[in-house]
Amino acid sequence: MSDYFETHRSDWDGIYSAPPGSLRFRLNRRFRRAVWRRMALALEEFRVVEGRSVLEIGSGAGELSIRLAERGARRVLGVDAAGEMVRVARAHAERRGVADRCEFIQADFSSRDFGAEKFDYVVALGVFDYVSDAPAFLSRMWRLTRERLVISLPHAVPPRSWLRRAWHRWHGNRLHYFTTAQVRSLAAALPAAEVRVHAIPGSDRTDVLVCDVASAVGARTLGAPSR
8 A cells, every 4th residue: 555655645745735726726626625624624623732742644745744733733743654755744844844843754553653652632534445454443543542533434435436446456455435334333432432423525425533532521621731
């Protein structure tokens, strides 16, 4: 999978870096609406980010991580399996003046050792499409989450999903889609979680699952500061 993103790095970087009004910009807005909307939803869910730590899995070209650092996150760690994506993300962070608190590393999240570190916010957008064992992957994310977790889960909507599966199969990858029941089952398996789902409709239909750690919700209700 990392080989695919090494080769197609410019396609993903171009989603955010294409000049407004350009043909590439308009095509991305038209055919990758879920990418834009899930980013907007994540930014809204992490709107209180100043002074907090963030872990982004599958950080790609770094746009979400960098925006959270620009909004005041004290530490942002982006993890991606593709070295070329990490190189681009580091360059963007340096150019936008947040490299001191926005770090990008090349690693396989499933085997990366984070030691005893936990993060206030943990996020993975456009990642579960490529994850073969979603429950185990999500469980590992949850163990690293102190306050809130956000993930995106795509639905199969023919014919777009058929074409996308064929494209990725040609590149040696297998895509995974999720039903509404599977999304709810994944969320239900998380211990002490308060859950809500944002539905993004359309030919690239996607659910954005938001899971809050129950103890963190109680602490915020009582006015306790985030650690």
